[in-house]
Amino acid sequence: MNQSQLPQRMLLGAGPSTVHPRVLQAMTMPVVGHLDPAFFQVMDDVCDMLREVFHTENKMTVPISSTGTGAMETACANVIEPGDEVLICRNGYFGIRLADIAERCGATVHLMDTPWGKAVDPQMLRDELKRHPGLKAVGVVHAETSTGVLSFIKELMDVIREAGALSIVDAVTSLGGHEVRMDDWGIDICYSATQKCLGAPPGLAPISLSPAAMDVVSKRPTKVQSFYFNLKDLEAYWNATRAYHHTSPINMTYALREALRMMMEEGLENRIQRHARVAAGLRAGVEALGLSLLAEEGHRLNPLTTLSIPDGVEDAKVRGALLNDYDIEIGGGLGEFAGKAWRIGLMGESAREKNVFAVLSALESILAKEGYEVAFGASLSAAQRAIATFDE
Numbered sequence: 001m002n003q004s005q006l007p008q009r010m011l012l013g014a015g016p017s018t019v020h021p022r023v024l025q026a027m028t029m030p031v032v033g034h035l036d037p038a039f040f041q042v043m044d045d046v047c048d049m050l051r052e053v054f055h056t057e058n059k060m061t062v063p064i065s066s067t068g069t070g071a072m073e074t075a076c077a078n079v080i081e082p083g084d085e086v087l088i089c090r091n092g093y094f095g096i097r098l099a100d101i102a103e104r105c106g107a108t109v110h111l112m113d114t115p116w117g118k119a120v121d122p123q124m125l126r127d128e129l130k131r132h133p134g135l136k137a138v139g140v141v142h143a144e145t146s147t148g149v150l151s152f153i154k155e156l157m158d159v160i161r162e163a164g165a166l167s168i169v170d171a172v173t174s175l176g177g178h179e180v181r182m183d184d185w186g187i188d189i190c191y192s193a194t195q196k197c198l199g200a201p202p203g204l205a206p207i208s209l210s211p212a213a214m215d216v217v218s219k220r221p222t223k224v225q226s227f228y229f230n231l232k233d234l235e236a237y238w239n240a241t242r243a244y245h246h247t248s249p250i251n252m253t254y255a256l257r258e259a260l261r262m263m264m265e266e267g268l269e270n271r272i273q274r275h276a277r278v279a280a281g282l283r284a285g286v287e288a289l290g291l292s293l294l295a296e297e298g299h300r301l302n303p304l305t306t307l308s309i310p311d312g313v314e315d316a317k318v319r320g321a322l323l324n325d326y327d328i329e330i331g332g333g334l335g336e337f338a339g340k341a342w343r344i345g346l347m348g349e350s351a352r353e354k355n356v357f358a359v360l361s362a363l364e365s366i367l368a369k370e371g372y373e374v375a376f377g378a379s380l381s382a383a384q385r386a387i388a389t390f391d392e
């Protein structure tokens with residue numbers, strides 16, 4: 001298949017999300033060297049805008065050259081030394097991944113498991129932390145993309161701070177789609193990825209560390225095991241002497257700058273409201289179709305809605321028809337939810353009202369063909385009503 005044959009999909013999965021032509025256009029600017037002073041301005045612009053998005057004054061706020069998983073590795077590899085005790089809150093697939101990475105960094109990992117579909121509970125965490133004094137860090141996923149659950153980070157940070165541990169927060173699916181206030185909430189280490197609510201292609205992973213977290217990184221007696229994700233050297237390139245560490249993905253950095261500029265033009269609050277508005281429409285539509293939502297009420301993500309696949313309906317057939325007949329990508333279930341759930345993302349540029357109606361009407365047609373009883377138009381009018389109510 002040559003490049004011109006690649007299909008134009010409507011990206012309503014768990015990411016990547018749609019990339020605006022302005023962002024794609026920015027990627028076609030000339031490649032300059034990673035040590036060219038002209039590029040330093042781009043780097044500074046990106047870091048400044050990332051600070052705004054994370055709501056932080058942390059000097060160490062940079063994009064890591066990797067996807068979100070690389071930022072998870074960066075957080076763990078720099079903070080954790082072999083033998084350190086950490087606790088990871090697991091309420092889905094990405095909590096499991098975080099615990100795995102922490103273990104690979106040599107930590108003794110304590111686990112606090114919460115059933116899939118439920119949020120991490122602050123009181124349960126408080127009780128658990130009492131059983132583990134002397135923890136170096138506690139990791140938690142803000143927006144669990146496998147279940148569609150949002151945990152309330154502000155409350156969890158209060159508990160982690162009381163215990164005197166550093167906090168590691170995964171905001172891969174929340175940053176740009178839900179509020180993330182690093183400084184107000186007291187988050188020490190927070191990371192994300194470009195391909196979800198930030199609206200750029202996959203390839204960079206913003207991370208921010210508080211001065212306290214950077215102090216821990218600077219003073220650790222052992223070498224960070226990873227050369228590539230070693231923050232001290234990355235700091236020298238991004239913040240200080242511009243010393244060569246690795247060749248930056250120049251054009252991805254242009255893309256991120258443009259995507260962040262678009263966020264600033266829209267306004268962070270407006271953008272978060274846009275995600276909430278379309279999510280309200282989608283949830284109402286899905287429920288009117290008779291499908292049940294998997295995430296606990298009150299903790300449902302706006303950028304990603306999880307629903308259970310009705311009995312007798314074949315997961316692969318429906319997603320295949322959406323992709324092949326409608327050019328719509330949605331996500332399947334992960335881990336415990338594999339084969340049982342669909343995940344519909346309305347993230348960044350994909351968080352548009354027209355996409356809500358497109359995916360609902362396609363689902364109505366496909367499900368009806370699969371023998372599932374559908375009241376045609378019901379999901380669309382429910383979505384319309386929910387959006388109108390939101391606007392009131």
Ligand SMILES: Cc1ncc(COP(=O)(O)O)c(C=O)c1O
Pocket residue numbers: 014015067068069070072094141143144145146170171172173193202
């Ligand atoms: C919550 C969460 N954390 C981490 C990741 C890993 O990111 P990536 O796939 O960009 O490496 C993802 C990816 O979907 C995610 O949703």
